[in-house]
Amino acid sequence: MRILYIVLILSLSMASQCCAQNQGQSLLLDDFEGPISGGPEGTVDFGAGNGSSVEVTAAQDIKYSGNQSLKAVYDAVSGGYMYMARGFGLDAKNTAWLVKPEDIDWSKYKAFTFFVFGSDSKTQVAFDIRDNGNEMWRFSFEDNFKGWKKIVCPFNMFFARDDWQPNNADNNLTLDFPIKVFQFEPRPQAQGTLYFDCVELE
Structure with missing residues (x-):
């Protein structure tokens, strides 16, 4: 019985160390x-235009x-666009992440x-991500x-969008930290349903 107790304690200790290690990474x-x-008081800033819907x-x-x-249930048509954004400085007021940038x-x-x-x-x-200079x-x-x-989206694999940028973007072609917003967009032409979970930094 004593041996089983010691084994149990060691197992729990190892599991705790693994959790701590994962959290550190x-x-x-x-x-x-x-x-x-x-909407204006929403927790997700989302919308679509030019015939697309989400x-x-x-x-x-x-x-x-x-x-x-x-x-996200989406219908992305040719020439259309959509966005589903979370972060800071968006039109919807309650879209903040768990951590401030x-x-x-x-x-x-x-x-x-x-x-x-x-599917x-x-x-x-x-x-998409919006950097500290509002560049997408x-x-x-x-x-x-x-x-x-x-x-997995390595920072060095992102490219500056050449199809659209906010009016206040600095357009310096440099990924400036901190990042303030992320968003998802199924691209035309496509329709279906996607599910997203657990956005992290690694």
């Missing part, structure tokens, strides 16, 4: 827990962790990561898998 920015809503809600049935994920030591991290529940739709999905940067991936997959 990554920083959770957003888990999409809590109410998901749009509806953003919480999904409790399909989630990677916690109680829910972010669900200025409180992050960005030099410790090399990539954004998140989990996507795909092998072959949809091209853009993951893009990383793209394809929904060529089924179920949950971790997407």
